[in-house]
Every structure is written in structure tokens, then in C-alpha cells.
Amino acid sequence: MKVKISKKRMTQDELVVFNKPSKVYIPLISGSDTDITILVKKGEYVYKGSIVAKSKGNFRIPIHSSVSGTVVDFVEKTSFSGEKIKCILIENDFKEKIEVKPTVKKEINKYTKDEFIENLKENGIVGLGGAGFPTYVKYDTNKIKTLIVNAVECEPYITADECLAKQKCEEILETIDAILEINKIEEAIIAIKKENIKLKELFDNFIGTYLKIKIKLVPNIYPMGWERTLISEVTGKQYNKLPIEKGIVVNNISTIYAIYEALKYNKPLIEKVVTFSGEKLKKKCNVLVKIGTSVDEVLKSLGVLDGVIISGGPMMGVAVSDAVICSNQNCVLVLDKPNDIPMKCLKCGKCVSVCPAKLSPVLIMNFKCKTDKDKLKLSKLHPERCIECGLCSYICPSKINVRETIKNKKELLKGDK
Amino acid sequence: MGPFIKSKDTTTKIMIRLLLSLLPIILFSFYKNGIIPFLHDKVGILGLFYPLIFILVGVISSFVFELIYALIFKKDDYKEYIKESYSIFPGLFLAMILPINVPIYVLILGVFVSVLSKVLFGGFGKNLFNPALVGYLFIIIIFSSSFSSATYFNKYELDTITSATPLTNESLVTGIGTYDTLVRPYGRLLNFFIGMIPGSLAETSALLCLIGFIYLSVTKTIKWRIPVTYISTVFLITYVIGSYLDQSLYYPFFHIFSGGLMFGAIYMATDPVTSTVTPIGQVLQGVFLGILTVLFRFIGTEGVAFSILIMNLFVPILDNICAKSRFNIIKSLGLFLIAWLSIIALCLYFSYINKGPNDPDFDIISKNKNGSKTTYVVTQKGYGGTIKGEIIFEKDKIISFNILSNHETKAKYDLIIQENYLNKIISNQENLDNLDTVSSATVTSTALKKMVINTIEDYK
Numbered sequence A: 001m002k003v004k005i006s007k008k009r010m011t012q013d014e015l016v017v018f019n020k021p022s023k024v025y026i027p028l029i030s031g032s033d034t035d036i037t038i039l040v041k042k043g044e045y046v047y048k049g050s051i052v053a054k055s056k057g058n059f060r061i062p063i064h065s066s067v068s069g070t071v072v073d074f075v076e077k078t079s080f081s082g083e084k085i086k087c088i089l090i091e092n093d094f095k096e097k098i099e100v101k102p103t104v105k106k107e108i109n110k111y112t113k114d115e116f117i118e119n120l121k122e123n124g125i126v127g128l129g130g131a132g133f134p135t136y137v138k139y140d141t142n143k144i145k146t147l148i149v150n151a152v153e154c155e156p157y158i159t160a161d162e163c164l165a166k167q168k169c170e171e172i173l174e175t176i177d178a179i180l181e182i183n184k185i186e187e188a189i190i191a192i193k194k195e196n197i198k199l200k201e202l203f204d205n206f207i208g209t210y211l212k213i214k215i216k217l218v219p220n221i222y223p224m225g226w227e228r229t230l231i232s233e234v235t236g237k238q239y240n241k242l243p244i245e246k247g248i249v250v251n252n253i254s255t256i257y258a259i260y261e262a263l264k265y266n267k268p269l270i271e272k273v274v275t276f277s278g279e280k281l282k283k284k285c286n287v288l289v290k291i292g293t294s295v296d297e298v299l300k301s302l303g304v305l306d307g308v309i310i311s312g313g314p315m316m317g318v319a320v321s322d323a324v325i326c327s328n329q330n331c332v333l334v335l336d337k338p339n340d341i342p343m344k345c346l347k348c349g350k351c352v353s354v355c356p357a358k359l360s361p362v363l364i365m366n367f368k369c370k371t372d373k374d375k376l377k378l379s380k381l382h383p384e385r386c387i388e389c390g391l392c393s394y395i396c397p398s399k400i401n402v403r404e405t406i407k408n409k410k411e412l413l414k415g416d417k
Numbered sequence B: 001m002g003p004f005i006k007s008k009d010t011t012t013k014i015m016i017r018l019l020l021s022l023l024p025i026i027l028f029s030f031y032k033n034g035i036i037p038f039l040h041d042k043v044g045i046l047g048l049f050y051p052l053i054f055i056l057v058g059v060i061s062s063f064v065f066e067l068i069y070a071l072i073f074k075k076d077d078y079k080e081y082i083k084e085s086y087s088i089f090p091g092l093f094l095a096m097i098l099p100i101n102v103p104i105y106v107l108i109l110g111v112f113v114s115v116l117s118k119v120l121f122g123g124f125g126k127n128l129f130n131p132a133l134v135g136y137l138f139i140i141i142i143f144s145s146s147f148s149s150a151t152y153f154n155k156y157e158l159d160t161i162t163s164a165t166p167l168t169n170e171s172l173v174t175g176i177g178t179y180d181t182l183v184r185p186y187g188r189l190l191n192f193f194i195g196m197i198p199g200s201l202a203e204t205s206a207l208l209c210l211i212g213f214i215y216l217s218v219t220k221t222i223k224w225r226i227p228v229t230y231i232s233t234v235f236l237i238t239y240v241i242g243s244y245l246d247q248s249l250y251y252p253f254f255h256i257f258s259g260g261l262m263f264g265a266i267y268m269a270t271d272p273v274t275s276t277v278t279p280i281g282q283v284l285q286g287v288f289l290g291i292l293t294v295l296f297r298f299i300g301t302e303g304v305a306f307s308i309l310i311m312n313l314f315v316p317i318l319d320n321i322c323a324k325s326r327f328n329i330i331k332s333l334g335l336f337l338i339a340w341l342s343i344i345a346l347c348l349y350f351s352y353i354n355k356g357p358n359d360p361d362f363d364i365i366s367k368n369k370n371g372s373k374t375t376y377v378v379t380q381k382g383y384g385g386t387i388k389g390e391i392i393f394e395k396d397k398i399i400s401f402n403i404l405s406n407h408e409t410k411a412k413y414d415l416i417i418q419e420n421y422l423n424k425i426i427s428n429q430e431n432l433d434n435l436d437t438v439s440s441a442t443v444t445s446t447a448l449k450k451m452v453i454n455t456i457e458d459y460k
Helices: A113-122 A135-139 A160-167 A169-183 A194-209 A227-235 A253-265 A295-302 A350-354 A361-365 A372-379 A391-395 A402-416 B011-039 B045-073 B075-083 B088-097 B104-120 B131-142 B155-160 B170-174 B189-194 B206-218 B225-244 B250-257 B261-268 B279-298 B304-325 B329-352 B410-418 B421-427 B429-434 B442-459
Strands: A015-018 A023-027 A036-038 A051-055 A062-064 A069-078 A084-092 A146-151 A187-193 A213-218 A248-252 A271-277 A285-290 A308-311 A331-335 B362-370 B373-381 B386-394 B397-405
Touching (some): A023 A069, A113 A135, A113 A169, A135 A253, A146 A227, A160 A169, A160 A253, A160 A271, A160 A285, A169 A194, A187 A227, A253 A271, A285 A295, A295 A308, A295 A331, A350 A391, A372 A402, A391 A402, B011 B155, B011 B261, B045 B075, B088 B104, B088 B131, B088 B261, B104 B131, B189 B206, B189 B250, B225 B261, B225 B329, B250 B261, B261 B304, B279 B304, B279 B329, B362 B442, B386 B442, B397 B421, B410 B421, B421 B442
Parallel strands (some): A146 A187, A271 A331
Antiparallel strands (some): A023 A084, A036 A051, A308 A331, B362 B373, B373 B386, B386 B397
8 A cells, every 4th residue: 555645735936045043053963973073162253164063973074054153152952853962052143254265166077086075075965865874975986876866755745855956956957967977877867756747847948968867757655755665666676775785876856956065166064945834834935044043933934823843744753842953854844733542453454554664563563572582573573674754653543653662662672682 | 743644544434434334235134134024014014124123232232231341340431441442343243144033132142242252352452353253153052043044034035935045055065056956046146146045134245245345445444355365265266166066157156145255254354353464464364264164165054254263363373474474475475385275175175075966966955854854855857857846754754755846748747646656656665766667757757766765865
């Protein structure tokens, strides 16, 4: 069973710019890594684009300031995924002063592979789709045969990539072509949802000279944007752990555009397009915001009614308060408070038929785990393969939050290892 | 916690759709068992509404028993308990699968057992066995006399149909039957499809069950794989056996349209709580149900209810294996192998070891034992067609032999009567081989002689 969740369209296509936050809270997080070295002190003046921190892990991704101004404090705020994280509070002086940087090549396809990777690393480009994996790592190999550009955005409400693609269609195609040339990749495939036919037509107008770039329409189902589903739909290939096993790299539209700005202007990742929507929001639109902007500040300017603030889409997002915009954020929603009362499970099996990871959620949920032997049995049902897409909870006629129970079982097994 | 949007379907809506799909079946039962006998002056006003009353009693008693349970054991939140236990269904289904003439108190006792089996397992969602079928099993065991021609036939059928119900038909026990013995007594195969045959209250109409199936499948209410594989497995096996034994295509259709198969496959086997949740599990459950049902039928009993109860027991095992086979299909291969081998074995066994009587022209339609008397209704091929006769034994002796119908030439048959041949057969029953035939009516008189010889053989 495939689940069609129709996209709730917003009224306007325009891109609202929100670039005057009074202060920003630069989140000290890279992907899911919060082990970050702070490189600034209280009272220090920073430029827009200055490196203020660096991750300690293997990848050493720099984190940049998105405004010019003074470092005021280090405070805790809520991240994209709903966890409390440390942030650098910078007071905006609204001067948008930029540090003088080495000049860049005007032609973005004139980079060598090494320069390309160095540029992405220095500008802190990470995957903007969700996981926030450093982009340069994906390209640091010679095995790539296919680049898939993910323009799917399968969750309802979210149209940030679509909006960006419509505004910057030519730049995106130019960047894809440059990436193919620099990395000697054979082909690129832009995956667009069938319902989004207008975007395809737009790309078709410009695609003429780019012979290596193709467009593929994919079904309007959720979770089409999940890497595994997308790759299998577009190429018919299955992989074990990472798509690179089959010579495939997936980037979404926002990431491609961030690469464009990095190559063209040496501009680090300091702002992005985020969808602000939901029934309880007066003005529903896509907003270009600086990373670290307080979510509440943006919502105030759009006119918010009473409701739950959700970071992320309606399926995978979490309810948050006091949140800041992170680099891998794509959506903020204000929705009605959910008031479904869970009932008894009737074992209808719908969660089994919808699970894209081929799990049997109802069996995992009802599995009583007491002894170590039970844990071994449970592990054969592979709860760890859950991608937390939320379809099981969505489809459940008894309104049980199935995903949470799977997550708990997942934790139970993790704690054991 | 998310997701913050949910599908509009709810458990209550699922149950309402289930009820809606049952409504035409209930109304048809009212028409067949209430209105028709009433129009033929067989029953009064009470009899007219009796089918509806019968079902209503099942529904109400089911609700009341569970309410009593909730009031005693779930004092604090009995309202919540009742709200999400869908307590009318066990009684409703039980009433629908019982013969119309089962006494009301037997129905109520059956419902009590149904509800008991449900709450003992922990209530809605936890019961291992289909509650309605547990009640049904209880009635079969304790009140076995509730299941005979006398209880299955409504007042109108009692006068118009002389045979037993299709699946209690004796010829199925002694062989695989023929069109004349299986279908002819009830008209034609179309009557089976529409449901104008004797049978349980709501099980007879294959057509209405199929309409319900389509509605429930399109609205994603039931696990459609179970009935599809169940019914097609029965069809496949009976088709193979039937065609091997020179039966035409009517034979598999007779099997899928008769008894409780359609209703059982579509409504009872798909009970969400007691069926498998994995798609592969549902396919396997259906196939095994088909195998069991055919097996039960050929050893002489209607086995839909038993098959479903037996498979209920295996649901957790099927689910466990099939959940793993979602990652690796090979894991369910063993189960499929067992299923395929069983199908082949069943086909071979019942095709080669056909238990039918030696004389292919002879068939037993019914056999009723009443004290020291045993009454046979049998057929034998004569000169112009089948001759139907009634033979009554008392204390191992034939005391009566009557011809119920025949297609012999009138002149020849008159000769038999003139010769008083039927009485000659009775008086020479010890030594029939030496009894002379009637000259000029040799074929007919030989047929009558053979009819009695064959019956005596069965009686022994």
C-alpha cells in the first residue's frame, strides 16, 4: 500500500526575505554532532561569515556567523530535532560587514576537484535535507557515476526547495553541470514529483544545453524523498549502507544552491529557505532566513495564532518551543493541537502494509520484551531499521503513536549493545 | 509527539463499514427466511420477523454480557471499556452463522461462551480465537442436534425441498456426489449464487458476500488477501478433483458457493484481531484455510468454522515467520512448500481414492436414522433417467419401498406396478440376485433391483 498525502498548497509563490533579526543564536551542532570547539569569546566582534566554531569530529566542519555584530553570550536553545543545544548569541549591528576573503573564480566550473572539496569544506556546506551530513565528504571519491538531485520534498506543507528551484532555476542547472564536470560524473538526474509538473516544465525551458542532466518524474507518495526509496525509484538500484556503493550521490535542491553560492561568491552556509506554514499561521510563505534566527521572531512577523509550533514537516517534525533555525531545517509549522485519543490496537495490519522499511510495526509494538532471549527475538524484527517516517502512526485507525513505541524498542536494543 | 497529521480513518469507522456491508445480507435473510414463508402462509407475523428477532437477540445478548463483565471487573472505567470493545460483533456474527431453527436459549448460551472467550483473553484486540466461532463450536459440541435438516430449513423450504442441506448431503460423505444429487435438489447453481438454498441464517448468498467483499476491500476495511487466497485454494483443489472424476465446472463452483465458505472467508477469517498482519502471512493463512476446509468437507463435515479456529491458533507463528520474510522472502519458502505439497497431496488422495459406491449409476441422497428405523432416499439410473426411491429399513429388514419420482416410459412403468414388482423385491430381499426381472420392462426392473441391492450394501 502506498500512501498519498496531498501537499497543502500555500497561497503565494513569492520568497519572503527575513534578514533583520535583532540577534542570532548560532546553533553549535553539525549534523547530529554537538561536540563543537568555540573559537570566539564574549564581547568579540564578528563579521558576517566569520568562522565562530568548528566541529571536533572527523570532518571538522566550520560554523559561521550569519550576521555581523558582537558575541554577547552562550545560551541554550532548542534545535531542529527538539533537543537543547548550546548556541552563540550574537547581537546584530545590521551592518552586514563581510570579512575580506580571497577572490574566487568567476566561472564555477573552472575549479579543480581538490579546490572544489576545499571550498565546500571551508564554507561549511552540509546536506540541507535533514541529516546535515558534510557535503564535501560525499564528493571525496572517484567512484561517483550518477548524481541524483532530490527535488521531491515528500512531506506535506513543505515547498522550500520548490520555491528556491523556481527562483534560481538557471543557477541550479549551472551548478549541477559544474559538479558533473569537476567530479567527472557521467550524469545527473533531477527527481521531481509528478504533482509538481510546473517545476519540470520550468527546468525543461533551460535544460536544452545541458546534455548530461535528465529529469525524472516520481510518484506522489510519502516517503518518496527518503534516499533509499528515491534511489530505488529513479535507478532501480538497492544499496546496503550508503548510496556510494552503487556510485550514486544524492543532494537536494537547497544543497545544490548552497554549493553554487560557495563556488561563485565564496559564501558560507549562513542562510536558507524555510517553509513557514500551518493552519494557525496567518501568512503562509517560504522565508529566506539567517541560520540562528529565533523561530519565534519570524513567527511573530508572520502573525501566529494559538497552536503547536512544529520544527520540521508534519510527519517527522517535533513540537518545539524557544527554537532557533538550524542549517538542516526545512520547515516550521503552526498547527492545531492534536486531540486524538488512542484506542486499542485491532491488528488491522495497515502499519505493516505502509512501512517503507518493510518492518512489521504492530508486531514490534506488541512484543513484550522481558529477558535477554526476548531481546534476541526482537532484534530479528529489526526495529533499528525504522527511519521514523511516521507513516505507521499516520495510518493507524486506532490513533496509536506506533512510531514512538518502535523508537522505544530501538533504544532498548541499542542500550543492550 | 508527531506525526501531526493523521489519516481520517478510525477503528469505529471500520466497524461501521463492516456493519453496513452486513446489512444487505441480513435483509436477504429476512426476505428468504421471513417474507417468503409468510407469503406462502407457512408462518405468522412472528415468523415473518423471526430472522430479524433472532439476529437482534444475538446482538443484544452479546452487548449485555460484555456490559455485565465490564460492570463487575472494570468498575472504574466501564464506559471507556464498552466504548472500545465493539461488543455487539461476536453475537451478531454468531446469530448469522446459526441455522434458523436453533432455539433462542441455545443462541444466548452460545453468545455467552463467545463473550467469555473474548474477555478471558483480555478483551478486544487480545483474543486469540474468533469469539463468534468459539460460541459456534460450543453449540456444535453441546447441542449437536441443532445442526440437521430440521433446523436449517425454514418453514417454506421444509415443504418444497426433500433433500438435506447441500453439505450435509449424504452423497458427499460416500463419494464426491454428482450434479443430480448435489445441485438438482435445490434447483440450479444460480440458486447457490443468489442464496436461495437451505443453510445458516446469513451464509447462503454468495452474491451478497461478494458485494460486501468488494466494498470492504475498496475501502481498505478487511485484509483482502485472506478471502481471495482462501476461496481460490478451495476452487483449485475441488476443480482438480472434480475434473479428474468427470465432474464438469459446476463442481468447484458448488463448493465455493455452498456452506459457510463465502461468508466465513470474507467476514470471519478476516476478523482483524484474529488474523495475520503481514501480507505474506495473509496469503499463507488463506491457502492453509482452503486446504483445511476441503479436507474437512471430504471427510464428511462442513469445516469452515473449524478451519478458521485452527488457523487462529497458528496466526502468531505465521506472523513471526512472515515478518522476517519481509526482509528475505526465502524465510517463508518452507511454509509455501508445505502449502503446495498439501494441495498436491489432497488432490491426489481424493482423486484416486474416491470413496464413492461401486455403481456409478447409484447415489444416496439422504439417510436418516430414527430409532430402529432407517430411511434412505436414493437414486438409480433407469431407462429414461434417474429413478428416485425411498427405502425404509426396520431391524435390518426393508419394510417399505416407494418410488418418489421416475422418468420411465409410462407403459413400462405400469407393467412394473401391474406385476407388483416393488413388493416382490421386498419379499425377496434376502435373495434378490435370483429374482426375475419383468419382461418387456427389463431395464427398469433391473434398475430397481440394483437400487435396493446397492442400498442394502450401504446399510450393512
